[in-house]
Amino acid sequence: MAIDDATAALDYRRLAELGIGAAALRALSPVGAPTVNERHPRVRSAAVTAASLRAAAVAGSVVDPEIPVLTVADLGVLRRVEVHDDRSVEVDITPTYSGCPAVEAMASDIRRSLQDAGYPRADVRTVLWPAWSTDDMTDTAREMLQRFGIAPPGPVAAADGPITLTLAVRCPHCGSRRTRQTSRFGSTSCKAMYICDDCAEPFDHFKAL
Ligand SMILES: [Zn+2]
Numbered sequence: 001m002a003i004d005d006a007t008a009a010l011d012y013r014r015l016a017e018l019g020i021g022a023a024a025l026r027a028l029s030p031v032g033a034p035t036v037n038e039r040h041p042r043v044r045s046a047a048v049t050a051a052s053l054r055a056a057a058v059a060g061s062v063v064d065p066e067i068p069v070l071t072v073a074d075l076g077v078l079r080r081v082e083v084h085d086d087r088s089v090e091v092d093i094t095p096t097y098s099g100c101p102a103v104e105a106m107a108s109d110i111r112r113s114l115q116d117a118g119y120p121r122a123d124v125r126t127v128l129w130p131a132w133s134t135d136d137m138t139d140t141a142r143e144m145l146q147r148f149g150i151a152p153p154g155p156v157a158a159a160d161g162p163i164t165l166t167l168a169v170r171c172p173h174c175g176s177r178r179t180r181q182t183s184r185f186g187s188t189s190c191k192a193m194y195i196c197d198d199c200a201e202p203f204d205h206f207k208a209l
Pocket residue numbers: 171172173174175176196197198199200201
């Protein structure tokens with residue numbers, strides 16, 4: 001298959017389809033078709049190439065400094081990876097929520113990982129649009145949060161819809177839904193603090209946004 005390695009870009013949804021998320025570098029098969037970001041169709045995407053897949057796998061495997069079980073790819077913050085030549089790569093990431101300091105740490109970790117992987121010119125930009133939503137998280141991210149003792153976010157549609165639903169947050173320790181919020185802000189402002197009435201364990205809930 002002919003691969004256009006001159007300018008290659010992809011979006012993280014395409015990565016998820018290709019099974020590149022929490023796993024670090026794996027055997028990458030060249031894919032030549034242009035991609036469309038389904039959730040954000042106006043996000044620029046071009047051909048997926050072996051070079052862009054490799055760079056995206058490196059960038060996507062960087063972990064969230066606040067929740068180290070989550071990778072950049074699983075969080076869904078990777079918006080664009082474009083390889084210009086063998087040594088230069090551009091990456092766009094989007095902050096997980098307004099004011100989240102993690103994005104700066106993530107950007108420098110991605111830059112360092114790409115440099116270690118042989119891209120001396122790694123440019124990591126933060127893009128604010130389209131805004132990140134907890135719906136961008138992969139199912140793997142939700143599972144990892146649960147295992148980390150953090151109740152994962154519910155779907156944004158339920159939180160935002162015309163009918164106000166108060167969905168019970170499931171305790172990540174014992175699975176009980178007899179839980180209640182004790183503070184709107186947990187260890188970081190993207191989380192709320194809860195307590196379980198069954199096992200009496202406190203836990204963080206990643207808010208849907
Ligand atoms: Zn519990």
